[in-house]
Amino acid sequence: MASQSEPDYVFKVIIVGDSFVGKTCTLIQRSERYFKKDYSATIGLDFRATDIIIGNSKVKLQIWDTAGQERFRAFVKVYYRDSDGICIMFDKSSRESFDHVDGWIKDIDKEVENKNQIRILVGNKADLKSVVINEEANIKAEKYNMDYVEISAKENYQVDFLFEALAFRLLERG
Numbered sequence: 458m459a460s461q462s463e464p465d466y467v468f469k470v471i472i473v474g475d476s477f478v479g480k481t482c483t484l485i486q487r488s489e490r491y492f493k494k495d496y497s498a499t500i501g502l503d504f505r506a507t508d509i510i511i512g513n514s515k516v517k518l519q520i521w522d523t524a525g526q527e528r529f530r531a532f533v534k535v536y537y538r539d540s541d542g543i544c545i546m547f548d549k550s551s552r553e554s555f556d557h558v559d560g561w562i563k564d565i566d567k568e569v570e571n572k573n574q575i576r577i578l579v580g581n582k583a584d585l586k587s588v589v590i591n592e593e594a595n596i597k598a599e600k601y602n603m604d605y606v607e608i609s610a611k612e613n614y615q616v617d618f619l620f621e622a623l624a625f626r627l628l629e630r631g
């Protein structure tokens with residue numbers, strides 16, 4: 458299949474989570490294949506598209522990057538509604554960012570009636586010394602009926618796996 462061909466499926470995905478957990482770096486690693494070291498806060502929303510081949514299907518994910526700052530939350534809410542998938546990201550080296558996962562899910566649930574939406578819990582910065590262990594992340598993910606994936610945007614560890622798993626789940630859902 459030619460990579461220029463039209464996608465068979467297009468899904469809209471958003472990445473949410475506290476500021477500084479690595480949302481923008483993850484997206485840049487996936488779409489541009491490098492680790493962006495210098496921190497620059499994302500203002501509002503930005504998106505990048507990435508293609509994934511699953512079996513005989515070409516899946517295009519339109520991935521929306523959000524700013525984690527409180528002041529942008531209201532703005533982002535509109536985008537929860539018509540997204541097919543949501544990555545809820547925390548930083549494995551930050552207990553606070555993990556504790557805030559419940560708040561992010563509450564925010565999403567307030568806006569989204571589409572229970573068909575696929576959600577994945579993402580623990581980034583697996584290259585650093587973890588204060589949040591995978592076992593508790595798995596417990597939290599199970600509580601909300603999500604999968605859990607640990608990644609490192611810096612080391613490009615399981616970044617592709619994350620988006621492939623998401624695309625697979627979205628296809629499965631139809």
Ligand code: GDP
Pocket residue numbers: 475476477478479480481482483493494495496497498499525581582583584585608609610611612
């Ligand atoms: P965002 O606010 O969630 O978009 O976070 P950014 O993607 O801007 O990243 C915030 C900071 O964390 C930056 O200084 C990045 O260099 C750093 N960072 C992002 N991902 C990783 C990672 O996987 N490992 C490490 N060690 N640092 C990371």
Ligand code: MG
Pocket residue numbers: 480481482497498499522523524
């Ligand atoms: Mg950002």
